[in-house]
Amino acid sequence: QQQVKQSPQSLIVQKGGISIINCAYENTAFDYFPWYQQFPGKGPALLIAIRPDVSEKKEGRFTISFNKSAKQFSLHIMDSQPGDSATYFCAASWGGDKIIFGKGTRLHILP
Amino acid sequence: NAGVTQTPKFQVLKTGQSMTLQCAQDMNHNSMYWYRQDPGMGLRLIYYSASEGTTDKGEVPNGYNVSRLNKREFSLRLESAAPSQTSVYFCASSVLRGGNYGYTFGSGTRLTVV
Numbered sequence: 483q484q485q486v487k488q489s490p491q492s493l494i495v496q497k498g499g500i501s502i503i504n505c506a507y508e509n510t511a512f513d514y515f516p517w518y519q520q521f522p523g524k525g526p527a528l529l530i531a532i533r534p535d536v537s538e539k540k541e542g543r544f545t546i547s548f549n550k551s552a553k554q555f556s557l558h559i560m561d562s563q564p565g566d567s568a569t570y571f572c573a574a575s576w577g578g579d580k581i582i583f584g585k586g587t588r589l590h591i592l593p
Numbered sequence: 594n595a596g597v598t599q600t601p602k603f604q605v606l607k608t609g610q611s612m613t614l615q616c617a618q619d620m621n622h623n624s625m626y627w628y629r630q631d632p633g634m635g636l637r638l639i640y641y642s643a644s645e646g647t648t649d650k651g652e653v654p655n656g657y658n659v660s661r662l663n664k665r666e667f668s669l670r671l672e673s674a675a676p677s678q679t680s681v682y683f684c685a686s687s688v689l690r691g692g693n694y695g696y697t698f699g700s701g702t703r704l705t706v707v
Binding site for chain 2: 484488491514516518523524525526527528531571575580581582583584585586
């Protein structure tokens with residue numbers, strides 16, 4: 483119930499394409515869903531986040547789509563660039579406390 | 594620069610040795626966390642501290658101990674290192690800001706136990 487299931491494990495997208503990463507959860511008490519981006523040799527960094535009362539949030543080329551009834555959320559990267567190549571983690575938390583992370587998606591954008 | 598500082602960046606231990614991973618933040622955050630990252634396993638919470646003087650177990654606490662020395666510092670100790678503890682360890686701190694829980698991660702400690 484505390485898990486966040488993330489797919490795919492790895493993803494290759496052509497430059498300019500749309501990258502889509504999906505996550506699912508079971509615990510309906512989760513009230514905060516962030517996405518983190520991690521470059522090799524660095525710690526994860528907060529990319530974008532959403533709360534369950536909103537169905538979509540967009541920041542630049544990054545969009546979170548949230549489906550509360552299906553308990554699923556996804557990250558869309560529009561016009562994907564080689565600089566977007568990184569590992570992406572979806573996550574969830576409740577009550578402002580500890581965050582539970584998905585297992586990560588390694589994204590590679592072909593130049 | 595403001596942020597989370599972890600030391601050391603790299604460490605090799607022999608099985609049975611002990612060591613302490615240090616973490617300090619200068620953002621006046623209340624909560625601090627230790628995660629380990631393993632290939633295909635994502636980030637798993639070892640211990641966390643919601644405030645100075647309190648600590649709680651996370652998902653994978655066995656083989657580790659922590660100390661919240663003060664508001665700035667949160668250390669992770671391996672009393673008797675095992676090869677299964679070979680991993681990259683991340684410290685993080687957080688604060689509620691504008692409705693978002695801003696987790697700030699350190700750059701990690703890469704630990705190898707031989």
